[in-house]
Amino acid sequence: MIAWALDATIAMLALALALCFYRLARGPSVADRVLALDTLYIDALALLVVAGVRLGTAVYFEAALLIGMLGFVGTVALALFILRGDIIE
């Protein structure tokens, strides 16, 4: 049962990634694209955690942690760039 659930979750997360890529390509505004990137990194993080459980290894966890920290920094930097035109004041 757990193998079936893992495969179903991976399929759903892959579809979620595809929908994020659709919004990333479609736009229309810059804020939409940044929001799509934000959702993309959160979905990729979930996919990495599920892949770690599926393959029975904890190696993917470090990658998920790095994506979680750096993705937030990237989103904040992009949002501040839209807001103010520069990032470091």
Added chain:
Amino acid sequence: MSLHPALEALIALLLVVGGAFALVGSFGLAKLSDFYKRIHGPTKATTLGVGGVLIASILWFTATTGVFSAHELMITLFLFLSAPVSAHLLLKAALRLERERTGARDPGTP
């Protein structure tokens, strides 16, 4: 590896619920018509989805290795702290972009 059937069912349920929430959030991001509607989907549903997947991962690694696997809690904590901040900043950025485009005044000032 033989898990208790109830624990296995709980892990499977958490995984499927988490994946479904992430999918619904991204579907809302792709489908809704306006940025202010679109930001609802990812900010709520996706963090809940990641939360479900991470709890399932904690339970699975704890059950298979026998050692309590706490490091997933770091991702959960960090994501739950950072998601509202990034959503707030994105919303402010979108408001500024719209104000620049339409030339309207700051909404909220009389």
